[in-house]
Amino acid sequence: MATATVAKPRTSMRVHVQRFGTFLSGMIMPNIGAFIAWGIITALFIQTGWLPNPELGGFGNSAAGTPNVGLVGPMITYLLPLLIAYTGGKMVYDVRGGVVGAIGTMGVIVGAGIPMFIGAMIMGPLAGWTMKKIDSIWDGKIRPGFEMLVNNFSAGIWGALLALFGFFGISPVVTNFSTAAGNFVEFLVHNGLLPLTSIFIEPAKVLFLNNAINHGVLTPLGIQQSLEQGKSILFLLEANPGPGAGLLLAYIFFGRGAAKASAPGALIIQFLGGIHEIYFPYVLMRPLLILGTIAGGMTGIATLAITNSGLVAPAAPGSIFAVLAQTARDSYFGVILSVVLAATVSFLVSSLILRTTHHSDEVDLGSATSKMEALKGKKSSVASTLVGAGVGTAVLTRPIANIVFACDAGMGSSAMGASVLRNKIKAAGFPEVKVTNASIANLRDDYDVVVTHQDLTERARPATSSAVHVSVDNFMNSPRYDEIVEMVKESKAGPGAESTTATAEPVAQGGGAHAAEPSDVGGKDVLLAQSVVLNGTARDRDSAIDEAGQLLLDRGAVDTSYVQAMHQREESVSTYMGSFLAIPHGTNAAKDHIKHSGVSIVRYPEGIDWAGKQVKFVVGVAGINNEHLHILSSIAKIFTDKAQVAQLEQATSVDEVLELFGKVNA
Template sequence: MASSTETASRGGARLHVQRFGTFLSNMVLPNIGAFIAWGLITALFIQTGWVKLIGDAFGYDGGYGFVSVLGGWKDADGVLLDANGNVGIVGPMITYLLPLLIGYTGGRMMYNDSLRGGVVGAIATMGAITGASVPMFLGAMVMGPLGGWSMKKLDALWAHKIRPGFEMLVNNFSAGIWGGILAVVGFVVAGPFVQGFSNLASNVVDFLVERNLLPLTSIFIEPAKILFLNNAINQGILTPLGTTAAQTDGKSILFLLEANPGPGLGLLLAFAVFGRGAAKSSAPGAILIQFIGGIHEIYFPYVLAKPKLIAAVILGGMAGVATNVAFGSGLRSPASPGSIIAVWASSPPSSLLGVTASVVVAAGVCFLVASFLLKIDKSTDDGDLAAATAQMEANKGKKSSVSGMLAGSGAAASGPIRSIVFACDAGMGSSAMGASVLRKKVHGAGFTDVTVVNKAISNLTDDVDLVVSHQDLTDRARQKTPSATHVSVENFMSSPRYDEIVDLLQQQNGAGAGASAPAAAGGGVDSGLLARESIVLDASGSRDDAITRAGELLVAAGAVESSYVQAMHERETSVSTYMGNLLAIPHGTNEAKGAIRRSAISFVRFPQQVDWNGKPVEFVIGIAGAGDDHLKLLGRIAEIFTDESQVARLSAARSADDVLAVLGAMQPA
């Protein structure tokens, strides 16, 4: 029996692979529309496309000049050329557009969703593109994130050291110079390396195809899907290799190794006919989601409930691959999601019959094997499926968006929710305001017995029912509270997830007890927290300027040491303090609390607004919280910034007294 350390090691390795696959898919999936556009143009306008096929069928043998220009028909040597000897749309799209989109997305991801990171990532990707003769998808997945990450590190070296007025000059030239350097690196190193890797991988695929061994890949791919490793395999290997093959051959079988919906369809049909209990009753609905919707994860719990059924999906996958090999069929572009609709849309005319046959054969083989295994199985399915759904979500590392239908009416309830914690890095600002907004919604819905508090992630304990955190912090929060339900938000002030939490309370706790308890009476703003001297109404500059200005006001008020300003910038580089509704609340890291002398708040208004990582911000409130005495005002601010009329009053304020009048008009949260 494997030791617990070995088991944890395997689980950790699987989790790392899942995260890596998710990272790859996050670069590809936002751009899947471009892949579909390229696939449609290819399907319609290349020399073997639908337009020419239909025209030839009706005896129309001329006038294809415009079509050939769009598709880039091949000459006698197989080179993509249009009627004038130039490359058509198809070639440039796959050579330049798609890799550049992936590189841009990867760079932006690595630089906190910054356009700056995306631009440098795209420049670096361009070098890799020109350094090889194959579509540079793998190179884009390397050079794009490298560009964004390295630019972020370089910017941190001279952050807050640039003289006012020179920020744009330094930022533009640093991005241009570093992007140019990375483009050269991509041309000299990344391009040739990816070219060699692609050639090697293509030779391996050719070796398997020539010896009729390609169906054996299902032995690895199908179990990997159940463990949610499909993103790493599909987006990291099969999609780049398949796209390269499709450029030269017009199609690739690699696009169907993982995306074929046949095995999942066959398994669910077997449960619909021969299953028992919840598994049998939920299977028909799951078929619709899997086969038409293309969400394959819906059938994973059925396999986890009865692990022996992995044999059925493996054999079904092998049968589907063997059918495509026999017909010589494949897809022009990735089928994402893996719906039969997407599969047919990506099929070239010559492969439509073979692709359809591969889906039917895969479903049939999987159905027969799964039906036999279910017939000889004597156990019930109800408890197994509920437990397997939980196991699937544990494998995935997050709540499944479609698994709720699998539990059925007989699934055990997870129990009422009594405690909600809004967690952030330092527990001073973001979480306090988010908790205030959420508390108002929860208590307003009648759940006055549910506590909603805020804490730093480092102070979380695994005895709470539900944890809310910024999407960039959820993984850390989950490690501290693995038993809790976790909800990720991006907009703290008006996140739609708050309404979902109220709906969850209604499901888990029953109807609310009535209107919320009246708020405690409270006075005006504590002048010791927000002094008139700490209010600025006519500021201008960048996001970093705004953070520095808010921090310097706190320093001038004697609330913090000067080192706290740098900690505010460090906090922003890890997790954005953008709250939504034109508000940002920069504050220091948890480690910087020692630099706080007393609690205080500064208020800076930017009439022309500030670009806060792509979001508009007009109001910047700097926060220093030594204890809990600043939380009352934060709760009041949270209520104000969910009220459009109050925000309008702050926009129109002409004096510090006008600001204090608005902030003091609200009762404590």
Template sequence: MSAPTDVHPARGRERGGVRVAVQKLGTALSNMVLPNIAAFIAWGLITALFIEVGWIVLIGKAFGYEGGYGFVEHLGGWGAGADGTGIVGPMITYLLPILIGYTGGRMMYDDNLRGGVVGAIATMGAITGADVPMFLGAMVMGPLGGWSMKKLDALWADRIRPGFEMLVNNFSAGIWGMLLAILGFVVAGPFVAAFSRVAGDVVDFLVENSLLPLTSIFVEPAKVLFLNNAINHGIFTPLGTAQADATGKSILFLIEANPGPGLGLLLAFAVFGTGVARASAPGAALIQFVGGIHEIYFPYVLMKPRLILALIAGGMTGVATNLVFDSGLRAPAAPGSIIAVIIQAPVSSLLGVILSVVLSALVTFLVAAALLRLGKDEDGDLAGATASMETMKGKRSSVAGTLTGGGAATATATRPIRSIVFACDAGMGSSAMGASVLRRRIKAAGREDVTVVNKAISSLTDDADLVVTHRDLAERARQRTPSAVHVSVDDFMASPRYDEIVDLVTQDGAEPAPSPTVPADAQPGSQDRPAPSGNLLAKEAIVLSGRARTREEAITEAGELLVASGAVPPEYVEAMHERERSVSTHMGNLLAIPHGTNEAKGLITRTAISVVRYPQRLDWGGGKETEFVIGIAGAGDDHLEVLQRVAEVFLDEEQTARLRAATTAEEVQEVLGGVSV
């Protein structure tokens, strides 16, 4: 089936750009809220214990105590024993927003205390400018205070006379903090109050018309795309806190944080799943439900995307249950653990909250079980889905090792890392590209004494400190190099695992050692290799608008260009397909580099490379979009220089854009560094 003719290559990038932007916003919001979760818990516990309908009074009445509750009333700010406002009100009005504002200001000023102080001052202005909990105002005024103070300090940096630094710093921060507090009082406070009233009216409308469960249609998919922080800490936490301040509880705290849907999904995999997914699901369920780390179930959904329907059904069930029982939490449940959920549930809501978790888990389990049984003949790729999750998240996951059976590389390192081998089946394509990318990153980290070479797995010897392979080749590599640290990747161009390797290399605590001797069969950096010779990339081997619509057709198209150039016989194309069936040649960053197996090297008469561009993009399997396909026939080592150049190009957005905009074969050759010689 041909691809739709209206596919625009920029649209996917725009959608991805929006998602990344929202993820960054969510990360910023969570970085302000999460360090202060202990304060939210403290406020929630004080509220649960000392308000008029709190645990102490209810337990006392249950045992027939009819005496006074003077101290409890004093702390809770209610009844005859109250003196002033108690402790509950001031904590939510002043303490929590000021902590958020301070954290946001310090975050924006490179963890500088001055940024935090000015952020807190600015937040105080917003707090006093309105009569609603000023969490949204704190999330704006705090970072604004820190960022603006940083810019102001930069104006007179290194211009202050010695001995006057403290005077200038204190007065500049005080004056600027005063101005921002006034701005917060006049502008931010009233604006946030108006926004909170409108948002509250929207929530009330949804609740009154029983429409709130529909939010799960958006929330559950957004969680899997790592937009949960923006939704939870940017919307539900501020609105829920205001609602809890007014009514004693809020249903909004359980829309995103309910651990029931994730538990139901993982239990379904534990019963009806297969392979690694089934074996890892029970442990993942414990981490998710008790530990509150919801991201551990995201790869299971990415592996079988239709399961998002089960999560939506479970999420809607949980919200509907809380609506029916008029239940909610006093404060955010963070992390989303069943322990945090129960602790933050007021007595009157305890039954409804527990039922919302149990019923949402049950509904998710039943729907997921049906979907898993419908697709029971399909193979799941949990390791690949986990790698996709980490790529989507933009950093490695703290719980990924539970799913893939391997932890961080640092867990098995027993000696300093001096030599790294990037291994693949043939040792000429994927490994060369990955080694080039990793070599640059380690060099940028200041460890030029660490060698990064690429080899075929069949050439591995057990003398490397660390071995990097595609996840599908990891077991073969371990058999040949049992004493090495092993790291498996899925995205060769921008794998989050590279951060793990760089950390391991730079934090081993050892002094740099002289570079070891590089084995003759390894491929060192470009500085040690002669320039490529021969017509590696002819103009005739460049196609700017490929005809293929599938991965298999694309491999054939790239291979036929190599055949037409006289570099390989037609049999080599089948070897390229065989290589793809064993291990994917998708590199990440919209690039695939199909090439033959190691056994097919004997078919190559001369080294050559072909380039095919697919403006409409292809699905290389597993939803991996591909725009550029580079076919490789490497008889010796001279193609490795080109692959290093290719890696550099596809890590550079500007250079990739030039390839995307090229209208002639000569332009492609120019971008790739003049490889046709």
């Protein structure tokens, strides 16, 4: 069966650098708003700003003769590094890791005396990781009633030790590194060599290695330079939208087929929206075009150096609007000129390449986009602009017999989705088609169709390269299900349909796959009356997960680590199912923390926000040996029926809820 899949990736050095860069970006990007705020205050109130103000800008002396502190210095010295450290620690070990990370980073800040972004990016994750390891030592061993005492004192003691370690150990190392890196940049600037960095930066962007360079080195050094000089050229080494705009303009005038038709929309997204990855497939179609972006990048950097221009803070995303918003007061001419000249040179070089080489852009844009997503390691949020979206372009050569729903743990979301699709396929007259569910870790390459949440598709592809992959945004009521039913009909009507009919063998139950509605599982005592709450007290997603998890804890179905894993699962991929329903459950690695199968149901009559979606019903799931799948099948049937969802909303007793689900514990 032909399919639009990617080859199994190798864990190369490039992949490791990508992951490292993505982790660094994860610490910086959530705090870009704070960088922008600092940039605005700096541009307005420093001595060379638009509205110089000694009290706000921190220059000169106050009326009492003491130096003004202002906002600029404390924000860059304390606020931004502490935010980065907190974010880094939280990425590793939730809020607890973030708090300890911020404490430890304070020692680095005081010890160094300069903005410690690199120190924060080291100390934050380090503190979160070490705190997590320390907590694991006495996990489950603390006497009831002493949890808060132990947790607070352990965090406080370890945070204090990390602050001392940061002061005496980390700050000297990072200070020396920052000094050496700054001297190297100064050497490049003074010797006119800075434009040569485009030779590395432009290819790195296309390979998604730029985050490690930009957030790991250029942004920290640029901040330090901006604090000292009021601006920095380093902020525009990677963020200049000119090179990409020039390449897309060349495609508009001299491209062919799908590439030419899609280039105008891509240009708007890239230049105005700041999403540079939109032009990467155009480079991957014709790798020689990287010369155009390199030439444009070098021209832009040279222009900035000659005109002594720069930005006061990072421009993220790399939109022309963001660039202009962060431009220093004396640098508008140089910055605008650098963007225009970079785009012009990139356009000329790219046009020459397009005019002098022969290539079928019509055919290769889709494959280049897939290659770009493979390099990125996940689905691109803008790729559909180039090639569209849908079930896929696979050509079926045999009847569809086996369909699997895959999610991280294979126990909640995928089971619900499998039940919904199975009912649709049965209603269409194909009861012989087996619809199962499994964790991604247990997938085998013997399925015809693999259905995953859109955020997990790229993880499932390498293990099931011969299958058709279908991405959905929720497992309850995705329009993709109707398309899959049509695929089944077409495959049954095509050549070879006689060979696979109602006599098709069931999918083997090994390897972690299982039918979402097994006949040999009764689901005994999976759902109890005490595990149903009609009026939940939570007001946000995380609290609701805790509330549903506590019900599982109260009946001894899981331990506390499983509840933590429910939060980890939610951070990776949302368990929102549609129809006001969310089904939080643990990760695949957390199955060892399940003592026996259990399901909890919490209703929120007023609804709560679930990552932008309204949720009124939260179903906590913990399952062993498929014992929970019977109740999940019942839930799936109910939540695809609007009338039954309305009955659930109006239920006044727990018995009414249990009655709606039928005799699930029979």
